Amino acid sequence: MSSAHTLQGFKRDGRIAIVGASLAGLRAAEALRGEGFTGSLTMIGDELGEPYDRPPLSKQVLTGWVPTDGTKLPRRRDIDAQWLLGVPASGLDLATNHVHLADGNEVAFDRVLISTGVRARPWPVEAEASLDGVFVVRTRGDADGLQQALAAGPSRVLIIGAGFTGSEIASICRERDISVTVAELGPAPLVGALGAMIGDVAADMQRAHGVDLRCGVKVTQLEGDAQGRLCRAHFSDGSTVDADVAVVALGGIRNTDWLQDSGLAVGVWGIACDSGCRAFDLNGLVTDDVFVAGDVARCPHPVYEYRFISLEHWANAVEQADIAAHNMVNAQADRWPHLAIPAFWSIQFGVNIKSVGVPTFADEVVVTQGSVPDHRFVAAYGYQGRVTAAVSFNNAKWLDHYRKLIETAAPFPPPCPTPDQPVDAKPVPVDFPGPVLLSQGATVVVTGHDPSERHVTAVRTHR
Amino acid sequence: MSETSTLHRILDYSARADPYPLYAELRKTPVALQEDGSYVISTYREITDILHNPHLSSDVRNLSRPTPAAERRDTPSFINIDPPEHDRLRRLAMRHFGPPCTPGLVTGMQPQLTEIVSSLIDDFANTQLVDIVDDFAYPFPVTVICHLLGVPRDDEPRFHQWVNAIIDSLDYDPKTDPPEKLNLGAQATDDLHQYLGGLLEPRHDRPGDDLLSRLANDDGPDGRMTDEEIISTANLLLIAGHETTVNLITNGMLTLLRHPHVLQRLRDEPDLIVRLVEELLRYEPPVHIVPWRAAYSDITIADTVIPKGSQIMLMLASGSRDPDRFDDPDRFDPDRQDNQHLGFGSGIHLCFGGPLARLETQIALSELVRRLDRPRLVTDPPPYRPSPVLRGPIHLHIEQS
Numbered sequence: 014m015s016s017a018h019t020l021q022g023f024k025r026d027g028r029i030a031i032v033g034a035s036l037a038g039l040r041a042a043e044a045l046r047g048e049g050f051t052g053s054l055t056m057i058g059d060e061l062g063e064p065y066d067r068p069p070l071s072k073q074v075l076t077g078w079v080p081t082d083g084t085k086l087p088r089r090r091d092i093d094a095q096w097l098l099g100v101p102a103s104g105l106d107l108a109t110n111h112v113h114l115a116d117g118n119e120v121a122f123d124r125v126l127i128s129t130g131v132r133a134r135p136w137p138v139e140a141e142a143s144l145d146g147v148f149v150v151r152t153r154g155d156a157d158g159l160q161q162a163l164a165a166g167p168s169r170v171l172i173i174g175a176g177f178t179g180s181e182i183a184s185i186c187r188e189r190d191i192s193v194t195v196a197e198l199g200p201a202p203l204v205g206a207l208g209a210m211i212g213d214v215a216a217d218m219q220r221a222h223g224v225d226l227r228c229g230v231k232v233t234q235l236e237g238d239a240q241g242r243l244c245r246a247h248f249s250d251g252s253t254v255d256a257d258v259a260v261v262a263l264g265g266i267r268n269t270d271w272l273q274d275s276g277l278a279v280g281v282w283g284i285a286c287d288s289g290c291r292a293f294d295l296n297g298l299v300t301d302d303v304f305v306a307g308d309v310a311r312c313p314h315p316v317y318e319y320r321f322i323s324l325e326h327w328a329n330a331v332e333q334a335d336i337a338a339h340n341m342v343n344a345q346a347d348r349w350p351h352l353a354i355p356a357f358w359s360i361q362f363g364v365n366i367k368s369v370g371v372p373t374f375a376d377e378v379v380v381t382q383g384s385v386p387d388h389r390f391v392a393a394y395g396y397q398g399r400v401t402a403a404v405s406f407n408n409a410k411w412l413d414h415y416r417k418l419i420e421t422a423a424p425f426p427p428p429c430p431t432p433d434q435p436v437d438a439k440p441v442p443v444d445f446p447g448p449v450l451l452s453q454g455a456t457v458v459v460t461g462h463d464p465s466e467r468h469v470t471a472v473r474t475h476r
Numbered sequence: 477m478s479e480t481s482t483l484h485r486i487l488d489y490s491a492r493a494d495p496y497p498l499y500a501e502l503r504k505t506p507v508a509l510q511e512d513g514s515y516v517i518s519t520y521r522e523i524t525d526i527l528h529n530p531h532l533s534s535d536v537r538n539l540s541r542p543t544p545a546a547e548r549r550d551t552p553s554f555i556n557i558d559p560p561e562h563d564r565l566r567r568l569a570m571r572h573f574g575p576p577c578t579p580g581l582v583t584g585m586q587p588q589l590t591e592i593v594s595s596l597i598d599d600f601a602n603t604q605l606v607d608i609v610d611d612f613a614y615p616f617p618v619t620v621i622c623h624l625l626g627v628p629r630d631d632e633p634r635f636h637q638w639v640n641a642i643i644d645s646l647d648y649d650p651k652t653d654p655p656e657k658l659n660l661g662a663q664a665t666d667d668l669h670q671y672l673g674g675l676l677e678p679r680h681d682r683p684g685d686d687l688l689s690r691l692a693n694d695d696g697p698d699g700r701m702t703d704e705e706i707i708s709t710a711n712l713l714l715i716a717g718h719e720t721t722v723n724l725i726t727n728g729m730l731t732l733l734r735h736p737h738v739l740q741r742l743r744d745e746p747d748l749i750v751r752l753v754e755e756l757l758r759y760e761p762p763v764h765i766v767p768w769r770a771a772y773s774d775i776t777i778a779d780t781v782i783p784k785g786s787q788i789m790l791m792l793a794s795g796s797r798d799p800d801r802f803d804d805p806d807r808f809d810p811d812r813q814d815n816q817h818l819g820f821g822s823g824i825h826l827c828f829g830g831p832l833a834r835l836e837t838q839i840a841l842s843e844l845v846r847r848l849d850r851p852r853l854v855t856d857p858p859p860y861r862p863s864p865v866l867r868g869p870i871h872l873h874i875e876q877s
């Protein structure tokens with residue numbers, strides 16, 4: 014599809030298939046129509062029903078305030094698509110450009126977008142995972158089941174894994190006045206994503222709200238009663254906890270199994286693509302007709318030394334969908350790179366947590382504004398003297414400023430005082446449990462605002 | 477310096493009816509140093525950037541050269557305070573005004589707002605000559621804010637005078653203005669303060685529904701405001717609820733009468749009102765300038781370093797007409813997409829009354845358009861109030877059949 018002529022023809026009556034009909038898939042479809050694509054659009058999704066939003070599933074839905082069918086994604090425009098729902102795609106044939114479906118049907122395409130996202134990592138022992146009262150939370154059905162179990166007034170809920178989802182659910186349990194134990198293998202909640210300093214704050218928050226938080230322990234066994242209902246959990250330190258509900262919140266598995274034989278660059282971190290969302294093949298060559306967006310994508314980010322980054326962020330799915338859609342129907346010269354600085358939010362224990370940048374790409378962290386004891390602050394993350402991320406607790410309105418600092422490779426720690434000066438503004442080691450990413454200092458900065466004008470400029474490395 | 481003269485021309489009364497060409501001139505220098513050492517910021521990106529910059533202060537006590545009208549009282553209202561105090565006071569006030577603690581307040585007022593609007597229109601429905609300001613756009617939001625606060629509506633003539641004097645002193649210029657202008661403003665501030673104190677006093681230990689009673693008897697997680705803080709807050713809400721919505725409603729009617737096809741569309745598609753009010757907030761906003769912000773420490777913006785202690789003026793209305801942000805910015809287009817105007821400011825001081833002001837204006841304009849019979853402007857442009865900061869017509873005479 015190199016010449017302008019064929020591109021015009023493709024835009025007019027080409028065939029696009031989108032596999033994975035959720036946030037990224039739907040937004041890409043809308044953006045394609047917005048770009049003037051009038052050809053045929055096929056939405057392939059294994060979930061039944063209209064696309065819905067996931068963030069509320071661990072928040073408002075579990076309080077019972079919002080019914081699960083109240084989380085449908087808003088439609089920004091009519092996408093005039095053929096919807097093939099309820100059947101998963103089982104393969105992708107790039108020799109003939111077909112998507113194979115599990116029911117034996119196939120869908121021909123000129124270009125395809127892969128947005129199959131992530132599924133919840135199940136409890137590893139199948140017999141224990143299938144006990145009554147054991148849940149994961151990824152889908153509407155999952156949240157419905159858990160909501161009902163919480164409404165039934167369990168004696169105690171056990172949360173396995175204190176990442177964002179686990180912590181949010183623990184918070185809801187406390188809000189509903191349900192006893193809850195949180196088991197986390199790391200030294201504190203959220204520590205894998207945000208480091209030790211924030212982890213300590215999160216641990217304080219949980220305990221202050223009456224969570225029985227147990228860090229540095231592993232759940233070794235889920236025990237059922239004679240009726241196959243969960244009744245007890247065993248820990249690696251030999252202790253046990255009686256609980257009738259357990260939520261397995263151990264992160265996600267990227268939905269790439271169906272692409273095993275596709276010849277694309279798939280792995281546990283997702284499908285590798287270029288910053289224009291074009292998938293790489295196994296050789297690391299970029300493909301022309303296969304695009305990737307959302308949680309399943311693994312995309313290099315120039316600000317982070319072109320490292321391939323996988324994100325499970327709502328905003329990233331939306332931004333990548335727009336970029337992918339644009340690039341699917343535009344010529345090489347008009348392509349846009351996906352250069353948005355990652356952003357994420359969570360709400361737990363009455364605190365609005367927000368981050369910009371990649372906090373794991375850091376060696377130091379410093380509180381720049383506000384007060385940590387009051388759970389109202391901003392912390393900046395730095396790597397080798399430049400700002401790479403920031404996290405706010407109940408102070409989200411400042412994060413735009415920190416995004417700018419990240420984009421312009423501003424020096425770390427950020428200088429000059431602000432009115433809301435923290436008591437102790439000394440950088441401390443960021444202290445992630447896993448290996449810290451290594452970096453050589455900034456090589457590029459991002460400029461421009463609209464997707465059409467954003468681009469990267471190389472900078473000379475300072476010695 | 478040409479920038480200086482541009483600003484002066486904007487502040488001069490002769491520019492009130494149409495300051496927009498001067499804003500375009502101003503935007504040629506996004507961050508413009510003035511003769512007196514202050515900075516004027518006039519482009520969209522630079523305004524939003526600085527409004528999210530934690531080194532920008534709203535507290536005039538951080539100016540190296542205090543402005544003449546710098547609030548003299550020890551307890552400024554939260555619009556003029558920085559975090560953490562700003563956040564605490566805003567949170568305390570918001571507890572009684574919106575989500576998360578009082579989520580239904582504004583939407584719950586809809587029937588009442590419609591009733592007030594209807595009865596005001598009833599009063600002039602059969603009159604040929606109407607002043608949209610005095611007969612409608614002023615009394616409506618004032619009735620609403622008085623009711624919310626618990627201020628007797630009958631006292632309106634008294635505080636109307638005070639509020640006017642305070643607004644007039646906002647753009648006090650020592651070089652050109654007589655000192656009385658400032659003194660009158662200061663006296664009015666004291667009088668209003670005392671008046672509100674008198675209303676607060678009897679409300680202690682008497683729980684009630686109005687905001688003054690609720691603030692006086694609050695026992696939330698952040699504690700309670702001091703009496704001084706309650707008075708400052710009430711003062712702020714009274715002024716903000718008084719002097720802004722009136723201009724949005726009036727500017728709205730004016731703009732519709734200047735764009736008859738849009739007026740006709742609104743008659744045919746009542747749902748257009750939501751987007752139309754957003755576009756008004758961009759195109760003819762009530763708040764044109766945030767006059768006194770201070771650099772708490774050196775601030776770099778658009779390659780300019782604004783030194784610590786400098787006064788910074790934010791030209792919100794100019795930012796909302798910046799062609800680098802809005803296509804065809806001088807066109808009034810209620811269908812505009814991605815309309816992130818600066819009508820309510822941005823950042824932590826983003827207008828607290830936005831949801832109320834929007835609903836008031838939506839109802840007001842919808843009803844006016846529905847009930848006025850072939851309205852025509854009597855004079856265009858209409859006469860304007862003196863203030864370049866809170867800009868709007870002082871009267872808007874229209875004729876109907």
Ligand SMILES: Cc1cc2nc3c(=O)[nH]c(=O)nc-3n(C[C@H](O)[C@H](O)[C@H](O)COP(=O)(O)OP(=O)(O)OC[C@H]3O[C@@H](n4cnc5c(N)ncnc54)[C@H](O)[C@@H]3O)c2cc1C
Binds near residue numbers: 035037102
């Ligand atoms: C409980 C929860 C809370 C969250 N909270 C937040 C939050 O507070 N903030 C935030 O930024 N992010 C949050 N997220 C993350 C956010 O929801 C995701 O980033 C977003 O859903 C990603 O969208 P996506 O379309 O890429 O993937 P998904 O939403 O995972 O959609 C992928 C779709 O593809 C389907 N699919 C998979 N395989 C196949 C196949 N072979 N054939 C056909 N269809 C297939 C899936 O069933 C699914 O419908 C949360 C996620 C969860 C689960």
Ligand code: HEM
Binds near residue numbers: 534566713763824834
């Ligand atoms: C159309 C009508 C209105 C407009 C255009 C408007 C505009 C604005 C603007 C631009 C600001 C920011 C000021 C700054 O950054 O310093 C602001 C702040 C504020 N407004 Fe409004 N306003 C309107 C109506 C109201 C109403 C009805 C109320 C009260 C009920 C109100 C209460 C406030 C308060 C309390 C603040 C200060 C917020 C803070 O400092 O955190 N406003 N308004």
